[in-house]
Amino acid sequence: MIMVIHFPARLKSGLFSKSASGYLLLLSVLVAASATADEQAHPLFGAYPRADVERYQRQDYGQFQLPNSAVNDKGEFGKISATGEVTRHEYEIEQVSSLQLAENYLQAIQSAGFSLVFSCEGQACGPEHGQALGDHLSMNDDVYNYYRQPYYLLAKKDLPDGPVYAAWYIGAYNDDCRVQQVIVQGKTLKTDLIQVNTAVLSSQPEAAVSVSAEDAAKDHPMLSRYPGAKLDNSQKVDTEKFTVLMPQAQALELQGDLQRHTYDIQQVSTLKVFENYQHALKKAGFSQLALCQPGDCGGDEQMEKLGDALSLQNDVYNFHRNPYYLVHKLSAGGQDHYVALYIGAYNDNVRVQQLVLSSKTVATDLVKADASELKRQLDTSGKALIYGVYFDTGKAEIKTASTAALKEIALLLQQNSSLKLYVVGHTDDTGDAAANQQLSEQRAAAVVQALQQQHQIAANRLQAKGVGPYAPASNNTSVAGKELNRRVELVQRL
Structure with a gap:
């Protein structure tokens, strides 16, 4: 339903230029939406009859800088900062003049009890017909061709929850018009919507x-x-x-x-x-x-x-x-x-x-070298991963913290007398690849030597190999991944 309120034809706005035949007949106060724009029209200022909604945007709470002066030669203009619920519309209306639209919006402003903060028309809005004002209101940052015969209105009304600002840039192209509308309705900001436990x-x-x-x-x-x-x-x-x-x-x-x-x-x-x-x-x-x-x-x-x-x-x-x-x-x-x-x-x-x-520091004792688990891995996949053998960065000397892991490897070999193993050293991809390759071979050899000398494992049952960074178990882009790549593997030999 469209509510239309008629006014005397000679009602003076005191703002816009008059036609040769006198003041324009004011057709309606825009307090209700037309059928084409009904769903998205603002409840305060509705759409002009026959208006099509080209774009619509609503923010529950935001801030918008509203122009409150004409554009100067540098393309600059004054602004008022308005905060609250921000609703923006771009309407297109066929076969209507920007003058008729402007007069109707002005009447709506007056009927709603708003005061006019700033207005301009034509060249008074600044160079290029004040197009910068329309671009600022536009959701596309550009009114394109719709800057002919322009009008700009900025109105305000004070309410208990905060001031309400409404702004319009109305421009024509051929026999059509576009309206860039921004309404900022002041409201109290709720700041307790997120909880921290x-x-x-x-x-x-x-x-x-x-x-x-x-x-x-x-x-x-x-x-x-x-x-x-x-x-x-x-x-x-x-x-x-x-x-x-x-x-x-x-x-x-x-x-x-x-x-x-x-x-x-x-x-x-x-x-x-x-x-x-x-x-x-x-x-x-x-x-x-x-x-x-x-x-x-x-x-x-x-x-x-x-x-x-x-x-x-x-x-x-x-x-x-x-x-x-x-x-x-x-x-x-x-x-x-x-x-x-x-x-x-x-x-x-x-x-x-x-x-x-x-x-948090990296936990490095999460994977244990248990003899029975090592045997299960060998039987299942032909290899077993050892993360309990430790070296200082860039060195091949086994640290004393590796004693428990070496003991479990020795126990595995003692419990399975026919078992022969490749002891394969791996590194992450940090540093030079050739140096990592050499380091992995030296570390594998150190493990073989420790098993032979400390646990009396026969030399013919163990063979040291090093593959450096070329067979990663995980990625090299994270701390956790590099930890998994720095390992010793036991590979079953036939």
């Missing part, structure tokens, strides 16, 4: 039960997701290294249990999401190590790099508008806990790149 930090990581791939895709137990957020991607790694970039400071080189999440949130602003994370972390006792708000830490390229470094895809793609970046730290449960967040927008959606890392 630091009680989980008191538990020891080694006591945690291993999780399935499905469980790994869930939220971090300490930090809840923003209401309505959808999980796009996640990662959980036991004991990993990660570099957290610090704007205008040295990067943090961290190691520990790592979880990363990517969340998508619809129709909300980066400002509101940021304020809720900031509030939750400070309330939980975290200290702030870094903070970048839009424009604080360099240009778009510099800010985007911060998000790319946190992203699981190494790229935030289009979600780099109005970005926020923050790094917080909390010491609890004998560990340092870090939270890093990059919050960026694309249209009226927000994507959160989230990292939580709890500091």
Whole structure:
């Protein structure tokens, strides 16, 4: 249903130019949407009859800079910063003049009790017909050809929850018009939407039960997701290294249990999401190590790099508008806990790149060399992995901490008198490959020598080989992967 209110034809606005035949007949007050725009029209200022919605965007809470002056020769104009629920529309109306639209919007402003903050028409809006005003309101940052016979209106009304601002840029092209509309409705920001549960930090990581791939895709137990957020991607790694970039400071080189999440949130602003994370972390006792708000830490390229470094895809793609970046730290449960967040927008959606890392040293005694287990591995796959033989970096002398592992290998050979083995040394891919190859051979030979001299294993039952970094058991891009690659393997000889 369209509500139409008629007014006398000679009603004077005192703002726009008059036609030769007198003032334009004001057709309606725009307080209800037309049939074509009914679903998305703003409840306060509806669409002009026959208007088609070209684009629509709504943010539950955000900030918008509204032009409040004409454009100067440098393409600059004054701005008012408005905060609250931001709704943006782009309407297209056929066979109507920008003058008729402007008069109707002006009447709607007056009927709704708004005061006019700034207005202009034609060349009074600035060079190129004030096109920069329309580009600023446009969701495409460009009104294209629709800048002829332009009108710009900025209105305001004070309400208990905060001021409401409404702005329109109306431009024509041939016999059609487009309206760029932005309405910012002041409201109180809710900052208690994210919860931090630091009680989980008191538990020891080694006591945690291993999780399935499905469980790994869930939220971090300490930090809840923003209401309505959808999980796009996640990662959980036991004991990993990660570099957290610090704007205008040295990067943090961290190691520990790592979880990363990517969340998508619809129709909300980066400002509101940021304020809720900031509030939750400070309330939980975290200290702030870094903070970048839009424009604080360099240009778009510099800010985007911060998000790319946190992203699981190494790229935030289009979600780099109005970005926020923050790094917080909390010491609890004998560990340092870090939270890093990059919050960026694309249209009226927000994507959160989230990292939580709890500091931790690498546990190197998780795999034991047990004689019965070694025999089972040999029978099953023809080889057995030994992680209990230790060497100093770059050296081939066996450390005393290796005694237990050597004893179990000797026991395996003693219990199976016909068993013959290749003792194969492996390294990770750090450093020169040729040097690693030689080092792996020297370490394998050291193990053979220790078994012969300390445990009286016959020389003809053992043969040392080294393959350096050429047969990895895992990746060489993580601490945990390199630990698995630095090993000794027992391979059964026929």
